[in-house]
Amino acid sequence: MDFAFDARTEELRARLLAFMDTHVYPAEQVVHEQRERAASPWETVPVVEELKAEARRQGLWNLFLPDSGYGAGLTNLQYAPLAEIMGRSPQLAPTVTNCAAPDTGNMEVLAQFGDEAQRKQWLEPLLAGEIRSAFAMTEPDVASSDATNITTHIERDGDEYVITGRKWYISGAMHPDCAVFIVMGKTDPDGADIRRQQSMVLVPRDTPGVTIRRAMQVFGYEDHYHGGHAEVVFDHARVPVANLIGEEGGGFAIAQARLGPGRIHHCMRLIGMAERAIELMCRRAVSRNAFGKALAQQGVVQNWIADARVAVEQLRLLVLKTAWMMDTVGNRGAHTEIQAIKIATPRTVVGILDRAIQLYGAGGVSQDFPLAELYAGARTLMLADGPDEVHQRSLARRELKKYL
CATH class of the missing domain: 2.40.110.10 (Butyryl-CoA Dehydrogenase, subunit A, domain 2)
Structure with a gap:
């Protein structure tokens, strides 16, 4: 296993990181302000459409789809670090790059199982961001x-x-x-x-x-x-x-094919959420004083930050291994690894976000910082695409089968 980024991944990472710094992070507050003035809370606000146009112009569009005829043609291993970057602003970045669920999974279903007429009517407008x-x-x-x-x-x-x-x-x-x-x-x-x-x-x-x-x-x-x-x-x-x-009776198999990539995409973005939480923790720790010294000098805060860094590095390696296996032996061959990351990543990231919220105090649960919304999203992923307990049950059965 070689997890070094190839030239194409490095080039896309550089462009995406610049796009995040220049366009996405500054737009987060603008989105909230424009939404407050919108006629309907569900309408797409102007800044989102502007960012979508800019992402397309920069070639940061449909990066998730491995089918080179429809998408970017990236492998799971190539897409993993890009999804992680987008996960730092999970509500905005995936949307403006046309890499947001549930559209991603639906496009994968149509690309893999849809007929020509279905792809023409529904897949092509989805790929274009028109619907x-x-x-x-x-x-x-x-x-x-x-x-x-x-x-x-x-x-x-x-x-x-x-x-x-x-x-x-x-x-x-x-x-x-x-x-x-x-x-x-x-x-x-x-x-x-x-x-x-x-x-x-x-x-x-x-x-x-x-x-x-x-x-x-x-x-x-x-x-x-x-x-x-x-x-x-x-x-x-x-x-x-x-x-x-597809065919009558094929729905369960299609759902499983859809959920495999969806689960790893969620875990990739969760790592980005954890990275942003660590960054916010560090910024807060060096800028606030309590009981006569900076929060960064408090032993418990140092422990939180150190533990978070260790956990993120472990998760990233497991997700990259899973991506590599999906690319080399297929989703079925990587079933154990997909379940492992689906169990480990949300619960670990929820813990990191919980500590970050604690460090921010009242601000951590407010709308002035992204932590509360990130926490809600991460906690939900302990249920979405199969609750943790279902994956634990299946994974344990597979392990026990070796001894029966």
């Missing part, structure tokens, strides 16, 4: 940590599918540019193989029978950057059979 999308899988009435539990029905009726069900925490659904949902439901609810009961269909947002019921909050945040998280009702919504992605 947004949502992924509708999680449901409020079942334990969605087990995807086989979903109850949304996708029933064939002649040349159409009829979708009925209720979803929630559907990221991106509140965004006014959200044009399409990828909906996971059951086409064969009584099938013998519980992992072949599900299918995925494309449902345009303006389809009759689709209702955005409300915006869901996350620790009080509405996550406007990603288009919010909505509760969505599908009441006998009809779409053409041609809107099926």
Whole structure:
């Protein structure tokens, strides 16, 4: 394993770091100010559109997609340090570079499993940043940590599918540019193989029978950057059979293919969040005094900072190893490593952010610093894309199998 950055990665890192310093960090406060004046909290404010145009001009666009025909053609190992940099401003940087979830996962699904007509209608506008999308899988009435539990029905009726069900925490659904949902439901609810009961269909947002019921909050945040998280009702919504992605019964496999890259992308960005937390901790520690000396001279603060640095270096190596394995042996071959980073990274970064918040005192939980919002995002990732306990269960079974 060689984790040295190649020439292309180094060049993109330099451009992205300059873009962050020159454009993204200064725009963070501007976004808040413009949003306060906006007619709707969900509309895209002018500075975001300006940054998107600048990112495209600089070639910092669709970096996540390994398909060189559609995206940048980077490997996971090449993209890892770039995603880490974007993670330092996770609400803004991924959005303005068109590397934000859930669009990234949806574009990967369409690129890998969509047919020519689906790619033309939906993938190309997504790649161009002309529309947004949502992924509708999680449901409020079942334990969605087990995807086989979903109850949304996708029933064939002649040349159409009829979708009925209720979803929630559907990221991106509140965004006014959200044009399409990828909906996971059951086409064969009584099938013998519980992992072949599900299918995925494309449902345009303006389809009759689709209702955005409300915006869901996350620790009080509405996550406007990603288009919010909505509760969505599908009441006998009809779409053409041609809107099926892949084949009937292929939904579970598509979901697993989608979530593998998504999990490592989240972990890459989480490391960037931790790096920003360490930077903020250090700046605070050298600028504030308590009990007669700088916070930086307090032993407990020094311990927090040292422990954070050790933890981040460990996490980064594990994520880079996982990226390398995904590139060399595929997502299935890197299954153990993907689960390991999904368990370790969010919980560790939550701990680092918690210490950073403590160091900032009241300011740490306020809107004047990014720490509270970063904490909410990191803590959520202990649930998203499979809760920690599900990954622990699967990982333990794989380890125990060697001894049975």
